[in-house]
């Protein structure tokens with residue numbers, strides 16, 4: 001029952017739906033079981049010559065009435081059981097996606113998107129099958145076989161019933177064995193499929209890299225291999241399914257043959273009537289379906305439980321970045337302080353070492369440094385995309401771990417290095433997550449970010465829909481839309497992580513000029529590789545291998561003649577060469 005812990009609330013809320021559905025299902029079963037008895041009586045009546053036309057018509061009327069009730073009942077159980085299983089699918093998928101949203105970026109570094117997509121599709125589908133068709137099959141199989149056996153004994157005695165049922169234990173063990181193999185092979189198919197999804201997803205997201213490195217053929221080959229593996233795994237599953245059904249058929253036929261022989265002899269010797277024989281045969285016919293269902297239902301339930309285990313595993317994953325119990329809502333002013341901050345993603349490998357830094361409210365800090373020196377990690381901690389150690393990072397004097405995540409992130413305007421844009425309109429991308437905004441605001445921030453004119457050149461202007469990852473925009477345009485998205489929030493803290501790298505120095509200057517007004521009243525952090533981007537900042541820090549190695553204003557750092565100075569000279573030379 002522990003397995004059901006996450007879907008318990010749903011099952012509780014919908015128990016009456018299931019019970020109501022089961023009621024109709026049982027009604028169908030009972031009706032189906034009575035019909036053979038009626039057929040038996042008709043046969044006897046006909047054989048004994050005591051049935052006239054009006055009597056026959058009465059029986060026809062009864063069977064028709066039964067058929068009508070069966071039609072209505074089937075409709076009802078389908079609505080109530082299959083319908084409820086579809087609601088379960090909806091409930092579980094929403095719960096899963098909601099939970100995934102709460103997990104930290106680190107979780108997604110360690111779990112493939114393709115796998116997670118497979119959980120959200122295949123696994124949830126398998127759970128739905130278990131809680132819809134699976135429940136129907138089990139009920140059918142149990143109710144029909146138990147009542148049928150009882151009726152068979154009642155009709156022709158236990159000896160003949162026993163003979164008819166001899167093949168059944170073989171069927172049960174055979175189905176059990178096949179169920180196990182099917183489950184294993186199905187798992188392999190699932191894994192192969194997840195691998196396939198992953199490949200497609202990576203290939204489409206990375207299409208530019210694939211093309212630029214002329215790797216189309218190599219990628220197609222890799223995909224074909226994965227695809228072939230998926231087919232092979234499916235073939236192995238088909239083989240076992242293919243063997244299962246004939247086996248069930250053989251066993252069912254064996255029962256029929258036994259009954260034909262022994263039942264026929266009983267009729268000849270007069271121990272049972274022809275009517276009994278007909279009814280008994282119909283009962284046996286009714287038993288075949290549940291028998292066949294056994295093999296199928298074992299598979300469905302096994303798949304369902306395996307899928308439920310996988311989904312449970314994700315749902316049990318505790319989000320590691322959450323609000324502390326005593327977290328406070330903070331109207332952030334923008335003072336930031338790092339105190340002796342040392343941070344490591346992997347134990348024993350510090351990426352930031354002993355960082356001491358204070359940024360006064362409204363000031364601008366620029367960070368420059370080699371790639372991998374820890375610049376992005378610094379802002380990741382500020383956004384709490386990772387947890388900084390206690391007592392090392394403060395905003396307005398409050399330990400960042402004690403600030404409610406929502407109030408922290410709502411007060412930070414962040415332009416990430418990877419400018420992800422959604423496949424929606426430019427306007428919606430800029431106003432992302434804002435409930436109240438005016439179109440004028442969108443236009444204004446687009447102007448500040450120097451992307452307004454570009455947008456107005458598109459036929460649909462702000463209504464232009466962007467492709468996946470904003471493919472209709474150039475790298476620089478994407479960066480500027482991202483900047484507009486960050487500043488429309490009017491955040492207390494603005495962070496630009498290498499956000500001007502794809503624009504030329506002239507546009508950069510224009511953007512910085514536009515941002516100056518915005519930044520005057522906000523605390524800003526600008527990360528860049530370019531001296532031209534950072535030189536106006538109130539303080540510049542130079543990072544190297546997780547440490548602050550130089551700090552000061554542009555003039556001070558140039559005067560120091562260190563790393564910053566060398567970078568400055570190198571970039572000045574580059575500019576001159578470019579202009580020449």
Ligand SMILES: Nc1ncnc2c1ncn2[C@@H]1O[C@H](COP(=O)(O)OP(=O)(O)OP(=O)(O)O)[C@@H](O)[C@H]1O
Nearest residue numbers: 106109345346351370371372373374375376377378
């Ligand atoms: N999630 C992570 N898990 C483990 N190590 C990480 C993780 N993210 C970054 N790192 C490592 O931390 C170090 C600092 O990375 P970071 O992204 O902060 O550098 P950066 O200065 O921003 O580089 P760039 O200028 O290239 O963006 C690198 O050595 C990187 O490999």
